[in-house]
Amino acid sequence: xxxxxxxxxxxxxxxxxxxxxxxxxxxxxxxxxxxxxxxxxxxxxxxxxxxxxxxxxxxxxxxxxxxxxxxxxxxxxxxxxxxxxxxxxxxxxxxxxxxxxxxxxxxxxxxxxxxxxxxxxxxxxxxxxxxxxxxxxxxxxxxxxxxxxxxxxxxxxxxxxxxxxxxxxxxxxxxxxxxxxxxxxxxxxxx
Amino acid sequence: xxxxxxxxxxxxxxxxxxxxxxxxxxxxxxxxxxxxxxxxxxxxxxxxxxxxxxxxxxxxxxxxxxxxxxxxxxxxxxxxxxxxxxxxxxxxxxxxxxxxxxxxxxxxxxxxxxxxxxxxxxxxxxxxxxxxxxxxxxxxxxxxxxxxxxxxxxxxxxxxxxxxxxxxxxxxxxxxxxxxxxxxxxxxxxx
DNA sequence: TTATTAACTAACCAGTTGGTTAATAATTAA
DNA sequence: TTAATTATTAACCAACTGGTTAGTTAATAA
Numbered sequence: 001x002x003x004x005x006x007x008x009x010x011x012x013x014x015x016x017x018x019x020x021x022x023x024x025x026x027x028x029x030x031x032x033x034x035x036x037x038x039x040x041x042x043x044x045x046x047x048x049x050x051x052x053x054x055x056x057x058x059x060x061x062x063x064x065x066x067x068x069x070x071x072x073x074x075x076x077x078x079x080x081x082x083x084x085x086x087x088x089x090x091x092x093x094x095x096x097x098x099x100x101x102x103x104x105x106x107x108x109x110x111x112x113x114x115x116x117x118x119x120x121x122x123x124x125x126x127x128x129x130x131x132x133x134x135x136x137x138x139x140x141x142x143x144x145x146x147x148x149x150x151x152x153x154x155x156x157x158x159x160x161x162x163x164x165x166x167x168x169x170x171x172x173x174x175x176x177x178x179x180x181x182x183x184x185x186x187x188x189x190x191x
Numbered sequence: 192x193x194x195x196x197x198x199x200x201x202x203x204x205x206x207x208x209x210x211x212x213x214x215x216x217x218x219x220x221x222x223x224x225x226x227x228x229x230x231x232x233x234x235x236x237x238x239x240x241x242x243x244x245x246x247x248x249x250x251x252x253x254x255x256x257x258x259x260x261x262x263x264x265x266x267x268x269x270x271x272x273x274x275x276x277x278x279x280x281x282x283x284x285x286x287x288x289x290x291x292x293x294x295x296x297x298x299x300x301x302x303x304x305x306x307x308x309x310x311x312x313x314x315x316x317x318x319x320x321x322x323x324x325x326x327x328x329x330x331x332x333x334x335x336x337x338x339x340x341x342x343x344x345x346x347x348x349x350x351x352x353x354x355x356x357x358x359x360x361x362x363x364x365x366x367x368x369x370x371x372x373x374x375x376x377x378x379x380x381x382x
Numbered sequence: 383t384t385a386t387t388a389a390c391t392a393a394c395c396a397g398t399t400g401g402t403t404a405a406t407a408a409t410t411a412a
Numbered sequence: 413t414t415a416a417t418t419a420t421t422a423a424c425c426a427a428c429t430g431g432t433t434a435g436t437t438a439a440t441a442a
Binding site: 024039045 | 400401
Binding site for chain 4: 215216217227228230231236237
């Protein structure tokens with residue numbers, strides 16, 4: 001692993017937990033076991049280092065969503081794939097959603113860039129697919145929003161749900177895995 | 192309006208948009224049109240001022256949820272009330288969810304305090320109610336999580352959904368209002 | 383009126399923070 | 413081998429930040 005990758009890994013961990021403003025360059029340097037000057041040597045500024053981390057994190061979401069909206073598989077399969085892939089991905093790095101949401105809130109101008117050019121994502125193809133298949137019975141916007149909400153929110157609010165549902169870390173993890181089938185079941189009912 | 196309330200209002204606006212670490216005491220003072228020393232005169236430290244704002248914000252969620260879990264009305268009515276009240280409350284102050292999620296992520300120890308003593312929230316009564324009424328057909332944990340997720344997440348991710356669904360601010364607002372009926376409809380189907 | 387308390391301000395301060403610099407070590411190319 | 417480039421460090425710095433202080437004005441109580 002190169003020094004650059006090593007820095008990125010430590011920086012990611014800290015940025016995920018403390019955000020841009022709450023993170024200290026010195027802390028990243030310490031965790032990475034290097035001199036603070038090295039951070040600037042490799043990444044110029046704090047913001048540029050943060051951008052690298054953020055873009056990686058955002059891609060996790062964007063890729064899944066883009067796939068659902070564009071790919072040519074049957075609707076049922078799309079939903080099954082989205083739920084399974086998204087929940088599995090978030091189970092690996094549960095800190096991602098809040099990190100991304102946070103940055104988009106603190107720095108809303110970023111959204112314009114994220115959805116520019118080739119990353120332009122729109123729902124129209126998915127919408128047509130839903131309309132054709134359900135003959136207008138199911139609203140595509142709500143189906144899409146529900147699908148994402150049901151998958152992502154339990155990760156976002158994990159500490160609170162864990163408490164309210166009185167689940168240990170391990171129990172909650174299991175619960176989220178079993179939830180995949182529940183979400184798929186509920187969504188497919190509507191088609 | 193007292194100076195204290197005035198400070199709280201300006202501080203809330205800035206904390207919601209920038210978080211604890213990203214907010215400067217000087218900026219709050221400027222927006223409130225007072226001297227920075229006044230902030231410390233009224234609230235002692237930045238953290239104490241932040242706590243006041245946070246506790247207010249968290250109460251918005253906690254109250255709705257506590258009501259659902261404890262109150263003695265029929266299940267159907269509970270769900271209708273929760274969805275309507277929650278969406279209406281968030282429509283007024285859409286910045287709240289990310290603000291709260293953020294702080295809970297950056298400062299997880301806080302959760303212990305929030306659910307201590309009289310604020311202790313547990314789902315067991317709600318669970319019994321669901322079990323009795325559906326004879327085990329519907330899982331109470333998932334019903335509860337779905338209910339919250341479907342209401343709150345569209346506010347949390349608003350800027351992204353707005354882009355992907357190609358909705359103006361006004362259109363998205365309307366969409367969220369109309370969504371209330373959709374959410375209620377989907378949830379009641381399961382009972 | 384006057385003494386006391388509350389509200390408010392300008393100037394200041396010590397600690398922190400992102401970032402720089404000048405010098406050195408390690409690697410690579412000639 | 414040697415010249416040149418890359419990687420790394422210790423020390424430093426200017427700007428910023430939360431918080432304080434000493435003093436002033438406004439309101440309240442005696």
